[in-house]
Amino acid sequence: MRFHLKPVCTAPALALALGLLAAPAVTYAAEKADEDKAAPVTDYTPLSSEKQLSGTFGGKKVDYTARVAETVLKDDDGNPKAAIVTTSYVAKGGDRNRPVTFLFNGGPGSASLWLQMGAFGPKRVVTPSDATDDGAPPYPIVDNPDSLLDVTDLVFIDPVGTGFSHTIGDTEGKEYWGMSQDAKSVAEVIRKWLTDNDRWNSPKFLGGESYGTTRSALVASELETGWNDVALNGVILISTILDFPTVWGGGEDGNELVYPMYIPSMAVTAAYHGKRSGGSPAQIAEEARQWALGPYMTALLKGQDLPADEHARIRAELSRLTGLSEDFLDRANLRVTTGRFYKELLRDRGLTVGRFDSRYTGTDFDNAGETPDNDPSGYGIDGAYVTAANDWLRRSLGFKTERDYVPLGGVTEWDWRPDGEGSVAPYLNVAPKLAKVMRENSQLRVFVGQGWYDFATPFFAAEYSMNRPGFPQDRMVWEYYDAGHMMYLRDEDRAKLSRDVRAFINAR
Known part of the structure; x- marks a missing residue:
């Protein structure tokens, strides 16, 4: 650490x-x-x-x-x-x-x-x-x-x-x-x-x-x-x-590279918390790597020229991999920052997940907002x-x-x-x-x-x-x-x- x-x-x-x-x-x-x-x-x-x-x-x-x-x-x-x-x-x-x-x-x-x-x-x-x-x-x-x-x-x-x-x-x-x-x-x-x-x-x-x-x-x-x-x-x-x-940025600063880098981590975390099905972490990670470097990165590079049908396919697969709803992914422009992921993945359970270790969960002051109050894998x-x-x-x-x-x-x-x-x-x-x-x-x-x-x-x-x-x-x-x-x-x-x-x- x-x-x-x-x-x-x-x-x-x-x-x-x-x-x-x-x-x-x-x-x-x-x-x-x-x-x-x-x-x-x-x-x-x-x-x-x-x-x-x-x-x-x-x-x-x-x-x-x-x-x-x-x-x-x-x-x-x-x-x-x-x-x-x-x-x-x-x-x-x-x-x-x-x-x-x-x-x-x-x-x-x-x-x-x-x-x-x-x-x-x-x-x-x-x-x-x-x-x-x-x-x-x-x-x-x-x-x-x-x-x-x-x-x-x-x-x-x-x-x-x-x-x-x-x-x-x-x-x-x-x-x-x-x-x-x-x-x-x-x-x-x-x-x-x-x-x-x-x-x-x-x-x-x-x-x-x-x-x-x-x-x-x-x-x-x-x-x-x-x-x-x-x-x-x-x-x-x-x-x-x-x-x-590869780890700094996202959101309004325009760094698109950061989004694919986190897709495999989101995928294995979603599986750990029962938000998606799949195999071992290694199997899930490999599937997510290949998709992130291929269809997902290609879609991000197209920016606002991304066709509607391709947008829909990317949204559906991103939802399956990460456990996040298609509605949320639409509102996020298919680009999920890590802070939003920590807060959103288990929002329906009233829990957040950790940054240093996403196996950890925490309870915030309330269930609104888009980022956690703190990192449960730090104060834990x-x-x-x-x-x-x-x-x-x-x-x-x-x-x-x-x-x-x-x-x-x-x-x-x-x-x-x-x-x-x-x-x-x-x-x-x-x-x-x-x-x-x-x-x-x-x-x-x-x-x-x-x-x-x-x-x-x-x-x-x-x-x-x-x-x-x-x-x-x-x-x-x-x-x-x-x-x-x-x-x-x-x-x-x-x-x-x-x-x-x-x-x-x-x-x-």
């Missing part, structure tokens, strides 16, 4: 902003403000804690060191600017040939608690597996036999503004809050960890969830495209978003995860800090330029960066895990983004899960995800 923020400016607005930044106006007030700035912090003692623990993972007993530590990032003069917290789990024995996997979540602005306390860490928090609410504490925090510690050391990274990570002195968070800025800082943390732990020659894997997959593509590019390479063995993408126009889990992260890191692992733990939302603005200042992204797609890294590293493999019921990062959009020219398809592994964005919320899929990723790492 989680894919959270939306772009704060359009390409024209961005160009205007760049023009303003280039203006040479320097005022007395600005000069005075520079003089009044506090002197930079020149010394900072990073916080850390460490425990020796043992557990059984993948059927194998592992003694390991758990360490929570701040990695200090500095400016060119050696002054500390930010402290990024990592939580590492390293097996005892000092095997330098053992793989190490660096993991993070998304947002942007999300800490790593979701993957750490839900999927791959040595402990996990128990939440209902059947897509019902997590209730109130105490929440069980139990041993996690599905952790990957039997096959790889694990390093969970919380970027600046997430978890306990923070800026130092007068450094502003926005210096790290952007696609390029974030990737550079995370890549620097990885390089420092490898140096501090003498692990440069270990097999290395990089993994992220949601915007963390975007970050994975950008960090992989940072690590691999230069003479000072950190060569990777694999990249693990969970709930993937690389090509943003957050209490348990935030509690577990604080309890595990503070009490069990002994990390002492007065800072609040920020699970999501501490990052208030984001620079959506993938190459930083001076760049423009009229079509925001980082998939080509990952494809280039794969082409330049003949042994780099990519694992992609997608939930059928995920509307935040729909599986069809992920497929589309990595099926374009440039990707070596023979080095890609795809797996699908009967859950949503965080497929590990479902017990059976947590175990399957663990098996799948373990097999991916072992097959290096």
Whole structure:
């Protein structure tokens, strides 16, 4: 988790902003403000804690060191600017040939608690597996036999503004809050960890969830495209978003691409809730893929020239696939935004469906309106995860800090330029960066895990983004899960995800 923020400016607005930044106006007030700035912090003692623990993972007993530590990032003069917290789990024995996997979540602005306390860490928090609410504490925090510690050391990274990570002195968070800025800082943390732990020659894997997959593509590019390479063995993408126009837009902004991308997700969700008949999620998804790319996309491209008889055929099939009434589809011009789908699918039952996981249902203040009050798959889990992260890191692992733990939302603005200042992204797609890294590293493999019921990062959009020219398809592994964005919320899929990723790492 989680894919959270939306772009704060359009390409024209961005160009205007760049023009303003280039203006040479320097005022007395600005000069005075520079003089009044506090002197930079020149010394900072990073916080850390460490425990020796043992557990059984993948059927194998592992003694390991758990360490929570701040990695200090500095400016060119050696002054500390930010402290990024990592939580590492390293097996005892000092095997330098053992793989190490660096993991993070998304947002942007999300800490790593979701993957750490839900999927791959040595402990996990128990939440209902059947897509019902997590209730109130105490929440069980139990041993996690599905952790990957039997096959790889694990390093969970919380970027600046997430978890306990923070800026130092007068450094502003926005210096790290952007696609390029974030990737550079995370890549620097990885390089420092490898140096501090003498692990440069270990097999290395990089993994992220949601915007963390975007970050994975950008960090992989940072690590691999230069003479000072950190060569990777694999990249693990969970709930993937690389090509943003496939999920952003719809409605009055005119982006027609987004509608076909969601048809397969709508179809499997309708079947899950009994709004249509059909086979397995995989069978329903394949039928919907073919129709969305063929007759449906063709009809959308015709716009107002779509003949009445073709309109009627499209409307009837769209209704059958998605479980929505033909009357509603007529009023929506055959174009259903996701927010409307969440509200409309189960309106007759007085329920909405979730965005992160459409198996979840919620009850709104009333049954009118066209979008839900909130996401039931978000408020159905957050209490348990935030509690577990604080309890595990503070009490069990002994990390002492007065800072609040920020699970999501501490990052208030984001620079959506993938190459930083001076760049423009009229079509925001980082998939080509990952494809280039794969082409330049003949042994780099990519694992992609997608939930059928995920509307935040729909599986069809992920497929589309990595099926374009440039990707070596023979080095890609795809797996699908009967859950949503965080497929590990479902017990059976947590175990399957663990098996799948373990097999991916072992097959290096």
